[in-house]
Amino acid sequence: MSAITLRNLDVSYGDTQVTHGITLDIAEGESFALVGESGSGKSTVLKAIAGLAPDWRGEIEVFGAARSHGVDREFAKKCQMVFQDPYGSLHPRKTVDATLSEPLAIHGIGDQGPRVEKIMASVGLDRRFRFRFPHQLSGGQRQRVAIARALMLEPKILLLDEPTSALDVSVQAEILNLLKRLRREQGLTFLLVTHNLPVVSFLCDRLAVMRYGRVVETASVDQLKKSALTDPYSRELTESAAATHSK
Amino acid sequence: MSPLLEVENLRVSFPTAKGPVEVVKGVSFTLGRERLGIVGESGSGKSMTGRAILRLIRPPGVVTATRLAFDSTDLLARSEKAMRAGRGARISMVMQDPKFSLNPVMTIGEQIAEAQRAHQHLPRRELRQRVLDMLHAVRIDDPERVASLYPHEVSGGMGQRVMIAMMLIPEPDLLIADEPTSALDVAVQAQVLEIIDDLVKTKGMGLIFISHDLNLVASYCDRILVMNSGVVVEECAANTLHSAKHPYTRGLLAAIPRIDESRDELPVLDRSTWATA
Numbered sequence: 001m002s003a004i005t006l007r008n009l010d011v012s013y014g015d016t017q018v019t020h021g022i023t024l025d026i027a028e029g030e031s032f033a034l035v036g037e038s039g040s041g042k043s044t045v046l047k048a049i050a051g052l053a054p055d056w057r058g059e060i061e062v063f064g065a066a067r068s069h070g071v072d073r074e075f076a077k078k079c080q081m082v083f084q085d086p087y088g089s090l091h092p093r094k095t096v097d098a099t100l101s102e103p104l105a106i107h108g109i110g111d112q113g114p115r116v117e118k119i120m121a122s123v124g125l126d127r128r129f130r131f132r133f134p135h136q137l138s139g140g141q142r143q144r145v146a147i148a149r150a151l152m153l154e155p156k157i158l159l160l161d162e163p164t165s166a167l168d169v170s171v172q173a174e175i176l177n178l179l180k181r182l183r184r185e186q187g188l189t190f191l192l193v194t195h196n197l198p199v200v201s202f203l204c205d206r207l208a209v210m211r212y213g214r215v216v217e218t219a220s221v222d223q224l225k226k227s228a229l230t231d232p233y234s235r236e237l238t239e240s241a242a243a244t245h246s247k
Numbered sequence: 248m249s250p251l252l253e254v255e256n257l258r259v260s261f262p263t264a265k266g267p268v269e270v271v272k273g274v275s276f277t278l279g280r281e282r283l284g285i286v287g288e289s290g291s292g293k294s295m296t297g298r299a300i301l302r303l304i305r306p307p308g309v310v311t312a313t314r315l316a317f318d319s320t321d322l323l324a325r326s327e328k329a330m331r332a333g334r335g336a337r338i339s340m341v342m343q344d345p346k347f348s349l350n351p352v353m354t355i356g357e358q359i360a361e362a363q364r365a366h367q368h369l370p371r372r373e374l375r376q377r378v379l380d381m382l383h384a385v386r387i388d389d390p391e392r393v394a395s396l397y398p399h400e401v402s403g404g405m406g407q408r409v410m411i412a413m414m415l416i417p418e419p420d421l422l423i424a425d426e427p428t429s430a431l432d433v434a435v436q437a438q439v440l441e442i443i444d445d446l447v448k449t450k451g452m453g454l455i456f457i458s459h460d461l462n463l464v465a466s467y468c469d470r471i472l473v474m475n476s477g478v479v480v481e482e483c484a485a486n487t488l489h490s491a492k493h494p495y496t497r498g499l500l501a502a503i504p505r506i507d508e509s510r511d512e513l514p515v516l517d518r519s520t521w522a523t524a
Contacts, residue, residue, distance in 0.1 A: 038404030139289065165429070168288045168459045173502035173513035180512070201508035225507045240437040241506055 001063065003028040003157055003189040004049065004079075009058035011041070011048045018044045019213040022058070026206075028156070031183060031190040033200040035237065036210035042193045044213075046159045049191070050081045062157065073107065080150035084162035086142035090134040096120075096145050097130045103152040115152070122185075123148045124178060140171035147178065151186075160192040164199065176202055197241040201225055209234040251421055251453040252278040252300065255314040259295045262307050270295050272477035278421070282447055282454040284464035284485065286499070287474035293457045294343075296474070297423045300455075301340055302330050317421070336366040339419035341427040345406030349398040355382075355409050356394030362413045381412040386438050411439060415446060421453040422446075428463070440467050461488065461499055473499075 002025050009022040019041040026032045034042040047053040049060055051071065060067040062079055083089040090099060100116045109115070120130060123144045134142055143163065150158055163179065164172040180203060183190060192204060200207050201221060209217045209231060217231040227238050259271040271292040276283070285293045299310045302322060315322045317338060322330070334340075342348040350358055359378045363369065369377065382390035385408040398406055411427060424443065428436040444467060447454045458464050464471055465488045473481040473496045481493040491497060498516040 038402040169461070170288055170499055170502045170516045173504075174515050176504065177512050177515065198504040198506050198508060201506050202504040202510075202513070227506075238506070 001028050002026060002061075003030070003063060004191060005059070005061040005064075006045070006049075007059040007061075009045065009048060009056060009060065011044050011053050011056040013044075013053070013055065017213070019048075022213075022215055024208060024215065024218075026189060026191060028063075028189055029187055030206065031192065031204040033192045033194060033204040033207040034210055035194060035197065035200060035207055037195065037237075040210040041213040042210050043161050045210075046081065046161050046191065046193050049079065050159055051075070052081075076103075076155075077107065077153045078155050079157040079159065080153065080155040081159040081161065082143075082146050082150045082163050085166050086139055086146050087134075087166070089146050090142055090149075092134055095131050095133055096125075096137075099145060099149055100152055103149065107153060109153075119148045119151055122182070123151070124174075138171075139167050140174060143167060143171075143175055144178065147175075147182070151182070154186075156187070157189045157191065160190060160194075162194055163192070165194070165196065172199075179203060197224065197238060209237065249319050250277040250279050251318060252455075253314055253316045254278075254296075254300070255312060257296065257299055257312040257315060258310070259292070259299050259304060260309050262309075267309070270477050271299065274472075274474070274477075274479055276472060276479070276482070278453050278455065280447075280451045280453050281470065282444075282456060282468040284456045284458065284468035284471040285474060286458055286461050286464050286471060288459060288499075290476070291474040292477040293474050294425050297340065297425050297455060297457050300423060301334055301338055303340075332366075335362060335414075335419065336417050337419055338421045338423065339414040339417065340423040341411055341414045341425060343426045343429065345398070345403060345410050348410060349406060351398050353397075354394065355396055355398065355401070359394075359409065359413045359416060363416045366417045377416065378412075381416050382409070384415075385409070385412045385442055387412075408439060411442070415443075418446075418450060419452065421455070423455045423457070425457045426459070427456075429458070429460070436463075443467075460503075461496075462503060465489075 004026040006022050006024045009019060010017055011019045022045055034045060036042050044053055048056045054069050062075060067075055097116055100119060101112045104112045104115060117127065120127065125141065125144050129137065129141065164175050167175060176199065182188060194200060201224060204221055206220050207224060208215045211233050217229060217234045219229050223229055224238065229235055229238055255275045257271055257274045258269060260267040260269040274296055285296060287293045298304050304310050312323060356378055359381060360374050363374060363377060378394060379390040382393055387393050387405065387408060393401065407427065414422065428439055443454065446452055456464055456468055465485045468485045471483055471485050471488055472479050473493065475495050481491055481496050483491055501514045502516065504513060
């Protein structure tokens with residue numbers, strides 16, 4: 001069964017149409033990457049799925065159920081998003097505990113204390129961080145909190161918008177390992193937006209290359225590893241990535 | 248010829264309730280008209296080193312050095328006024344985050360023109376042409392349109408290119424680039440670095456490239472300093488980085504995923520051995 005199906009998705013911000021006819025099908029349990037340069041519309045696709053860019057046309061289906069344009073609680077239980085910047089995505093006046101309990105409160109789920117502790121343990125955060133504020137945490141710890149928040153409702157799909165680009169390589173390695181382990185343990189489906197192709201190689205099964213709001217190529221990660229992408233633009237991307245990483 | 252920049256025993260400390268904390272602990276290096284890379288994790292003191300050279304560390308931060316000389320003049324003895332004349336014109340710095348470093352209420356064209364005007368007066372038409380040329384040089388396709396936009400109207404990648412244009416327009420002798428491309432995607436990253444590289448070569452600029460991306464630094468610099476908790480743990484030529492010996496450098500190298508990645512898990516640094524070091 002496919003986890004996310006997009007058909008002819010056009011997203012607009014005001015008068016500017018950002019994406020044009022995005023059609024993708026992501027299977028359950030798959031890890032799928034959207035790559036492309038800034039402004040190619042890859043984050044916009046994620047935002048539209050998450051409901052943060054409500055001005056869209058086309059179809060968004062999650063596990064066969066069409067997504068509405070408004071706030072959708074049932075949808076939120078299945079699909080959650082992790083943002084790029086852990087410095088900006090956590091409320092500065094809320095403790096880790098408050099941040100993690102909020103989704104439970106919204107959805108009327110009890111048992112909050114034990115659930116918060118369980119999630120913190122699974123993302124590798126020590127219990128002593130529970131009542132700290134974001135400014136008392138390092139970047140890597142904040143991103144762990146952001147991932148934990150997304151996992152509170154036990155979703156099946158995580159939308160990841162550049163989850164490691166604000167982090168150091170050493171911390172990036174820790175977060176990538178964490179994401180890979182969580183996916184294995186909880187059978188999650190990932191839709192990852194990134195411009196870092198080695199991250200795609202490490203974490204994903206398939207990828208789509210986007211440019212000017214269109215998908216120019218869909219390929220498997222094996223093709224990426226062998227530099228066997230066919231579209232000229234995708235080749236340009238992989239070659240420049242290879243150039244900086246082979247020397 | 249004397250080196251462009253001499254740094255000897257540079258120390259930066261900040262007072263805290265528990266006494267002063269040293270964030271840079273005795274860094275020494277010299278820089279000619281070459282490309283020097285400084286790599287390390289967040290908190291290793293690499294950015295503080297760059298800022299100290301421009302005397303951008305404000306009280307209560309304290310900067311001391313046995314010698315800190317640019318073009319044979321002592322930077323620590325210079326008046327604030329003399330420093331200000333030199334910043335931008337002689338030594339320039341590209342900051343990390345375009346979101347916080349651009350003026351939100353000025354158009355991009357005006358901001359770049361201001362950077363030029365602060366150091367040299369040009370006729371208005373010539374100034375405008377230079378701004379457009381500079382935007383074009385950082386591969387912005389339609390400079391006319393972009394020059395009239397405000398920072399919030401451009402993407403992060405484009406914002407960073409604007410910053411680079413702004414820093415390079417007065418043609419400085421030394422460019423300090425603090426993570427200049429971490430907000431850019433790979434294709435643009437390579438282009439931007441080529442632009443910087445080109446200027447360094449043709450104009451004989453010196454470059455200090457501060458980054459946490461070892462591979463990137465290795466491919467665009469001549470020499471590399473690896474920093475950890477305020478000290479230089481290893482110095483090597485860029486082409487020998489992959490045979491680096493220090494365990495910290497090796498740990499950082501191993502943590503980077505590769506495009507032909509086959510490892511199931513990435514090795515991570517054992518921080519416990521470093522916390523006490």
